[in-house]
Amino acid sequence: MDKKRLFAASYGHLSIDILNSSVAMILTLIAGNYELSIAQIGFGAMMYQMFAAMSQPLFGGLTDKLRGRWVGPIGLLWTIVFYAVASYMPSYPLFITLLMFGGLGSGAFHAAGMVNAAVSGGKRATTSTSVFFLGGQSGLAFGPIIAGFVVGGIGLVGMPFMAALMLPAVAFMLMYMNDPLPDAPKRAKPVADHRSANARHGATALLVTAFVLFIMLRSGTAQGYATLLPKYFSSQGFDPVTFGLMLGLFNFSGALGTLTGGFLGDRYNRRLVMAMASVLSAPFAFLMLYSQGTNYLLVAVAAGLLLSIPHSILLVMTQELAPNRRGLMGGLVLGFIFASGSAMAWIESVAADSYGLQLVLSVVAILPVAAGAIALMLPGTRPSTPVPATPTPSAAAD
Secondary structure (H helix, E strand, C coil): CCCCHHHHHHHHHHHHHHHHHHHHEEEEEEHHHCCCCCHHHHHHHHHHHHHHHHHHHHHHHHHHHHHHCCHHHHHHHHHEEEEHHHHCCCCHHHHHHHHHHHHHHHHHHHHHHHHHHHCCCCCCHHHCCCCHHHHHHHHHHHHHHHHHHHHHHHHHHHHHHHCCCCCCHHHHHHHCCCCCCCCCCCCCCCCCHHEEEEEEHHHHHHHHHHHHHHHHHHHHHHHHHHHHHHHHHHHCCCHHHHHHHHHHHHHHHHHHHHHHHHHHHHHHHHHHHHHHHHHHHHHHHHHCCCCCCCHHHHHHHHHHHHHHHHHHHHHHHHHHCCCCCCCHHHHHHHHHHHHHHHHHHHHHHHHHHHHHCCCHHHHHHHHHHHHHHHHHHCCCCCCCCCCCCCCCCHEEEE
């Protein structure tokens, strides 16, 4: 295992997601200044995530061409600059526009970071990917907490200070994430057969549909909670520091979930792990909305951990479908996770303006049950070790 490369990728993930997860918190904190509705908060968060998500396949392809170099650190630096400059904008449209352009850097980092992380693990790609997402989930946990203290305390002028704290990660990535990645071994192509080809096409269509539905349902809960819980807790009378800590606890338990998922995914049937974790997360996510004190601590930890277990497994499964296009495949899937999650969070925020935030979040909490049922259609184990194509007799004679 290449520990230096994995550390650089994970540290970068921690840094970028501290900034990413603070956006919904900041929009909630400044909602009074701009008289923002719940739907407007959701729309602003969605647009930031959309710019990060839709650019990931492009940056994934660029990462493949550059063999993992440059894209990650430059992406993080890009986000840092735009995040800091946004705080000086005189109006909300300019503020959110700068943040959206900053989101492009997040797309670049994620596309490059997860490829470097997966390759650094060698045969334990799921484990190393889970370490990478442990860094990201930790960032998601610390972002609301830091924003609650800094931006909640001194206002938007605190954003440049938060951005500057992420600069060391850029240096580490330039040092340890800039050696070109090795090419993956090629797999022998099966002999063409029309009937088997038709069967494979049908199986592929079913597999893609299952992936899409699983991602949408799971992301609807994960991203919906990340976007709307700050507003929900604020409406319950909690101050910014307190509800920043409450959301941070949920996100940090998600960090433990990604690590747990990597361990389980390398050892047990992936399909069953993803299905069981998804179904079990639903009751705890529901109870988060109706619990306080110690009870909230327990259910938030359980919900965050279980909801995040499938994350690293899902990314490695898709990268294995095209081992020499890891950046592109990872960018497509991770981009779709962000895009579908942010779109569903916006739809949920629009519904909350009409039906109430607590009712909408209560429905959102049970979406992982359906995701768990769909997970049973996904592949159960990793593919076998690739075997080189058998040479033809003429080639052997040469």
